[in-house]
Amino acid sequence: MNQFSIKQNIEAIAPVLPTDVLLVAISGGMDSVALAYLCKLEGYSIELAHCNFQLRDEESVRDENFVRQLAATWNIPLHVQRFDTIAYATANKSSIQEAARTLRYEWFTTLLTQFSHLKWTLTAHHKDDQAETLLMNFLRGTGLGGLTGIFARNGRVLRPLLSVERATLEKFTLENQLNYVVDSSNQKEEYTRNYFRHTIIPALQRVYPTVTTNLIDNQVRFTKIEKLYRQLVRVQIQKIVKEKNGEFAIAIASIAQFEHTALLYEILHPFGFSAGQIAEATKLMRARTGAQLLASAGNWRLVKHRNWLLLSPQQSQDADFIIVSDAQAAVEFAAGKLTFRKIKNVDSVDLTAPTTALLDKKLLEFPLQVRRWREGDYFYPLGMSKKKKLARLFIDLKLSLPEKERVWVLTAGEKIVWVIGIRIDERFKLTAKSREALCVQYSPLV
Template sequence: MQENKGSLSLNDQFTAFINDHHLFTKSNRLLVAVSGGVDSVVLCHLCKEAGFDFGIAHCNFQLRGEDSNRDELFVREWSQQLNVPFHVIQFNTKQYAEEKKLSTQVAARNLRYEWFKKICDEQGYDFILTAHHADDNIETVLMNFFRGTGINGLTGMQPVHQQIRRPLLFAKRLELEAYLKRHKLSFVQDASNLHDDYTRNYFRNTVLPMIAKTYPEVQQNLLDNISRFKEVDILYRQELSRVAKKLLVQKGEEWYIPVLLLQKTPAMKTVLLELIKTYGFKATQLNEVVQLLNSDSGKYILSSSHRILKDRKHLIISPLKDFNKATVVIEEPGTVDYTGGVLHLMQTQKTVPEPGGHVALLDAALIAYPLLLRPWRAGDYFYPLGMKGKKKLAKFFVDQKLSLADKEKVWVLEMNRKIIWVVGYRIDDRFKVTDKTQSVLKIEWRSPSKKPMI
């Protein structure tokens, strides 16, 4: 096992990697995540040798009985040898995983990083250091490839991710083991790493050794590919940004994608996936979204947070909202702020002609509180101003040539189960101002993006 690459020692490579990627400086205070294994022990020793200011954080997940306690004791003693601050916490990981309905691995990761960030805030640490190394990166890229995460997944872990720094990504596991042996450093072995129960262990212990029998240089080749993919990803992101500016048109909280323009875009499926990933859609849903392009208006696909709706010539991406909780009770005149905008109700003696959709003038003598402000529903009807007969709102919207997206934004003002105003469009003829009207209820509406006129 060789510690050196060329003429540089691991210590020199370590400091060079930190400087090249601008990870941190000696003026920063660092929190090193330490399990007690080879990687994290070497990371601590390298930090100490380089003269960095750091403390150690250890998580006892209580998943391996006495082995978990043994690891905690080892890391505590290791921090004493290094004469650095030590932080430790014990988690009931299984209980947390059950409560949150997570896998044990995901639960442990969430608990770990949430705690690390808390320590940084309370103790004044600038960055969190993890001991991920080149072999970890190779395994990550292979798992991403088989999961189908796209080109970004092939770039692997990055040296910088938010507050996290990964200063060992340049080093292979064998180099770390050689360093450990040379400096006669002790470590603890997590027995679970030797088993293939977890996906990463399967790739580490089975897949890569099997590939290496045919391609002995597989590790280095994959590391070289990761480096190339990172550069490809830079160009890829630049082009995607350019295309997205042409395809995405924002209207309030919604994004519109012209169907015809999208269909003429080179590598259309790849571009579409990148556009919708931001809104919680998965690669497995891509074909369904593509089918929307040629579907009838009204078809849609859902993610956990958004919906993609086919509306005539567009795909419309909009956030999901719980309209069942959106009803507002109005007890008296005044200003009402709601998710569909702002209403201002005031009673006046002045009577003027009906000014249009954004302002409603109603005969105050015919109005009885409370009023109900709610999204319209299928089956709703009213008597549009100027008409004697009633009309269903759905038919009224067709006459108004409203898109499906616009229909979903419509609210109605209701009194005793009678719609007195389709907000922003038309009042009910039964409540209009006439020659006999003595007092007027004036209601002004402004959309969420505009301030109310008061």
């Protein structure tokens, strides 16, 4: 490896200009010291960023002091951030490693936002890190996406050493007499990555000496395959999934044409459904209307409705009812907004619009109530002399479960005045004897 390879690697993954200032993440270890020195040799304008996760007591202090001394010796600007990593991990119910990673990259993003002259962040992940990640992901069962490994570029984060082996970096630091610190925790095999690094991969190398290169070659292939797969999946999802009012409908007949478990996973996973739930989702395709499956994460659910699978948010726990006084002009509720106005001349009102109810005000008993419909609710639909249960009405209208759950009613006393947005009650309609009308207009929540 010569001093020009880092420039070639950087230019191969991002349009970095010679005038760009690079933020180099530096722990004080061999990899990051080598990266910083390579960038310095190449003539890049760099600044250093050191994360002190305060996890190793004296070693954490030692590492920070080493990096401060190195930055001073090289006359390079340095940013240092200390994190209460354990507190963050506890608060977010994550592992220490996950917490450290999140804190690290969030801080890098903050620095690039705060200091506009900083254009890119560079980290020192190398070829051996990539091989370890690929093998761990494969055995963990992360799917095709996990087999693409560590990206050389992720937004403004660049990893120009992914094609460089650890042994090459060791040789480089030795030849250039570079000092660095050694993290003692890297030797502890209770950490998964360390176990792979010190035990699993060396054992594999005894059988397959080129295992690291083989893994990287496969990673390149898997990355291309995964990109093609994503393109094809995106096309099919656009054909199969229809969006309306924040909900998504999946035609069962359309998805059944494919290897539907894989396609279902790609559709459902972004909504919080796990890989283990796809078998249940497949069963839902044959279930009765109204059957549903809740996502293992997030607040989405999958509902069977006739020949469709519907993706909709889980029912919110909003207020069950709202009081409306005689003087009130408007009221907002979970499904939208109602406006009230008293009118004498009804000729200008569109009586055919389902979002408008024209009622005989004299027959209304105030205060009115706006509430969710309940099992057992009934009313006398406009034009009918017999009562009808709302549940039966919804069946006749072929409403899906999510649509039913969005239905609210306007009531006077115990009587339903209006199934909002659907139909008013015969008992409260305007007649020739009506003296004053109450016009109620419904604006659905979009």
